[in-house]
Amino acid sequence: MKKFIGFVKKEFYHIFRDKRSLFILFGMPIAQILLFGFAISNEINNVDIAILDKADDKNSKEIIVNLKASKYFNVIDHLQSEKEIETAFQKGKVKAVVTFDQDFARNLQRPETSKFQIITDATNPNVANTITNYINSIVVKYQMVNLQQDPPPQLVQSESRMFFNPALESVYMFVPGVMTVILMLVSAMMTSISITREKEVGTMEILLVSPLKPSTVIAGKVVPYIFLSLINAIVIVLLSVFVFQMPIEGSIFWLVTASLLFIITSLSLGILISTLSSTQQTAMMISLMGLMLPTILLSGFIFPIESMPYPLQLISHIIPAKWFIIIIKSIMLKGVGFSFFWKETLILVVMTIFLLGLSIKKYKIRLA
């Protein structure tokens, strides 16, 4: 036990004296979560639009006021004719133009002929779609509230309600993903690098000649990173709760437990990588290419697994991140109990035991 504590102490010296790895450890999570939270998002906010109001009546003016009042749109231009629409788009100033025909108010009563048009700049189709939906919903809402039409103009109107993320905040989707990527990165890459560093520098030779057991060396390498990764997980959760107002619906206990489990899975992957590579460079390459990319692409973090081709769906099953993302989404967003994600947890546990066993078995007690 004394040996083990001595070893862990040594590891902490390494970590805290290496500015670069410290930066990766703590700078990256914060940078990533802020980046994903603020910059990369599917939501629209403060979109510049223009209006071509030929009707110029009470109804159209009220709708324009509603558009202006929403936090989504800024009306920056009032166009005079259809000709100006194209130039407005070409200048790139506006993302959408809303036009009202002269007899808009009359037609409002008869929806099939209603002359109201949304023209969007579809260079980014997703944004264009979202803008159209938002504008539509503002107009429909206006119709319902102000025109006292008891059956609303459309005979069937679908009303969608977004569960678990009612405002469709993209940060809610990104937090579980970013957390997964970061835990994977910190745990797997940092441990594999720190073990291969010993090989490269030659200290592994001395460790091997010492009476240290392989399990002590591995545990000594892993424990500091469990600790640091857990701190990272907590930082990410705190950031998402306090900066992005993300709710945590489920139990904190399960959130921590699941994170801990996933950290250990990643660490055992890291150890496995270190047994396969003899230089820090290779370890880093394997971690990045072999772990990071699948974690980002195939885990359901960015691209939904359901829409992948079948072979990729099969591959996604062996990616631990996929299961972890399901678990933390269940905990953070759905707020469901353990009975809803025990299967995923079990899969992770089995993966971890397998990887840990494999890496201890592959750990060499000699040099070659």
Next chain:
Amino acid sequence: MSLQISDISKSFKDLKALKHISLEVRENELFGLIGPDGAGKTTLFRILASLLLPDEGQANVAGFDVIKDYKQLRKNIGYMPGKFSLYQDLTVEENLNFFATIFNSSIEENYDLIKDIYVQIEPFKKRKAGDLSGGMKQKLALSCALIHKPKVLFLDEPTTGVDPVSRNEFWGMLKKLQKKGITIFVSTPYMDEAALCDRIAFINQGEILQVDTPSAIVKNFAKQVLNIQTPSIYKALRVLGSYQHTHSIYPFGESLHYMDSRKDFDWNEVLNHLRNEKIKDVEGELISPEIEDVFMELSRN
């Protein structure tokens, strides 16, 4: 016997690093393994330290088999690899403490053993190992290898890349350690260090050429050595290279060492031959052979 090596062979792919090596090192001996780079010294050290498995043969260190009893063996040996292998980002003191801890020991427990060495680096104990000079690093590495009071100490080229003064000091320390009952197995490419060992073994291209005390090795050497000095060393080397009676000729420091193929020979004849070939300022004298001469002779065959 502290070390028993019998018939050890080891290959790396096509390279035969060690060919049927057998060697014995006595209790409390300072034994030197002498040979050039690539002779197989490090491979042998790693096998003895249980870091590599031999393809053939057996070896015993302090009574422990290097293959079967590697766990016990590792508790009883100290090993200092050729490359500086301590943690460069840890201070002198932290390194020492770490190695003491993993061997279940402490600096205080075996302080008497490392005292002579450690006092020299103690003023720098808060300095990071990576910032030490070559000689200091070596002293720290030796302290770390000794911290658990090993029975046998393996030092793989400890003086490579160390200045002559520190090298001398280092050998002085080894002598002191030997007095404390530790068997020391040391390798070096420097022939002049061989004379400081109790016994030496010559190794070249994976084979042991000769094992004996340094004085006996020199004394039993049958050939006479002619030391030739001239400003035009390279020309003289070429001339004697094609001389009919030449047994061997090679540069030795700033002069040439010449051995004749005849049993008795007149060395003036050799010098005159050089003068006849228009080599200027040739001077020479017969000298008693040095260890390097013996090694050169042995590695010719």
